[in-house]
Amino acid sequence: MAMGRQAEAAIxxxxxxxxxxxxxxxxxxxxxxxxxxxHPGQLDELAERARGYVKAASSANTRRAYAADWxxxxxxxxxxxxxxxxxxxxxxxxxxxxxxxxxxSGDKKSVSTIERRLASLxxxxxxxxxxxxxxxxxxxxxxxxxxxxxHARPPRQKEALLPExxxxxxxxxxxxxxxxxxxxxxLLLGFTGALRxxxxxxxxxxxxxxxxxxxxxxxFPGKGILVTLRGKxxxxxxxxxxxxxxxxxxxxxxxxxxxxxxxxxxxxxxxxTGQGKKVGTERLNDQEIARLxxxxxxxxxxxxxLTESERTGLFAGHSLRAGLASSAEVEERYxxxxxGHASAEMTRKYQRRRDRFRVNLTxxxxx
Numbered sequence: 001m002a003m004g005r006q007a008e009a010a011i012x013x014x015x016x017x018x019x020x021x022x023x024x025x026x027x028x029x030x031x032x033x034x035x036x037x038x039h040p041g042q043l044d045e046l047a048e049r050a051r052g053y054v055k056a057a058s059s060a061n062t063r064r065a066y067a068a069d070w071x072x073x074x075x076x077x078x079x080x081x082x083x084x085x086x087x088x089x090x091x092x093x094x095x096x097x098x099x100x101x102x103x104x105s106g107d108k109k110s111v112s113t114i115e116r117r118l119a120s121l122x123x124x125x126x127x128x129x130x131x132x133x134x135x136x137x138x139x140x141x142x143x144x145x146x147x148x149x150x151h152a153r154p155p156r157q158k159e160a161l162l163p164e165x166x167x168x169x170x171x172x173x174x175x176x177x178x179x180x181x182x183x184x185x186x187l188l189l190g191f192t193g194a195l196r197x198x199x200x201x202x203x204x205x206x207x208x209x210x211x212x213x214x215x216x217x218x219x220f221p222g223k224g225i226l227v228t229l230r231g232k233x234x235x236x237x238x239x240x241x242x243x244x245x246x247x248x249x250x251x252x253x254x255x256x257x258x259x260x261x262x263x264x265x266x267x268x269x270x271x272x273t274g275q276g277k278k279v280g281t282e283r284l285n286d287q288e289i290a291r292l293x294x295x296x297x298x299x300x301x302x303x304x305x306l307t308e309s310e311r312t313g314l315f316a317g318h319s320l321r322a323g324l325a326s327s328a329e330v331e332e333r334y335x336x337x338x339x340g341h342a343s344a345e346m347t348r349k350y351q352r353r354r355d356r357f358r359v360n361l362t363x364x365x366x367x
Contacts, residue, residue: 061198065120066120066124069117069124072117073121085130086130087125087130087131087132087134089133089134089138089139089140090139092140093137093139095117096114096143096144096147099114099117100147100151108151111148115144118135118140157318157322158318159302159314159319160323160326161191161302161320162323163323165300165323166187166188166191166323169302170296171300172299172300173296174276177272177275178260178272179272179276181253181261182261182269183296184253185256185257187293187320188248189250189253189254190289190321191250191320192243193225193240193338194320194335194340195229195320198214199214200289201267201269201283201285201286202214202286203216203217203227203267204217204268205217205258205263205264205266205268206218207228210267214230215227217254217268219251219255222242223242224240224242225239225240225251226238226239227239227240236340238338261279262279267281267282267283267284269284270283290316290317293319293320294316297314297319298312298315302315325339
């Protein structure tokens, strides 16, 4: 009896005796079965973070383009007396017809632009939490197929800048100003790293230094530069080796810019004012890369066989990436890795002149 009383005393109040009588399990507290209390402040914070992650899912340029596309569609729908919500395939079909025919504006859009507008509308509708836009609906799919057949044109690719072109462009820059030194570093880094214009201006001097950074650099003395980038397909590393001469070496150009501009933290490439002698703190806009490439290519007389208006449309930031892909005499897999492409087929689209007529099937056939 005494042992029994000791055993009963050992059982905690509120405990449930196991079915076999040999064990106990604590009873559920009342709080464990009550509904979860939601705190508005916490939910607002989570919603704000969710919006931040949505933004991080696409680049700033993509978001700006999608916002502009949605505004264009909304303005067109309002003028026509159509509602934008919920998504109506027939309304969208009429919209892309207007884009292709230039109805109302006279500005006929290319097939690639119309396809991007469709992708933009799908994205915008998804972000608004409404019904999805059915792009396979006959009012869209059939019209789009007809637009492709009637208006499709060969893709217009930007001209690849080859090494001799780049050297001539560098000679047009003033080495006696900080702006000239900065521009030399940007051109050489963009070419040898096969970087996009947003990747060039998005670099920092080191890791985790600014919130709007797209990557950072590490300089290895005597060897080269390691660029860590957050690109379209995730993080990747790009190795940029030293050049054969100081005048065309990207490492020398970058070190010279950083030393004379006294930059050791934050954005790598910044605005220069005061007749090219005063360095600001703000990061450059990626449009500056496109303008720099156009300006120096024209000044250097690249493709002088064409008119100035024709030459102006040939060059852009992608000319640097295409230039490396077209001129680097290495195995294709190394070029593909440098450009950050998932497939060799995409890399070949950047090789403007490299593989033309290297394989002569006419002679190979015996003719």
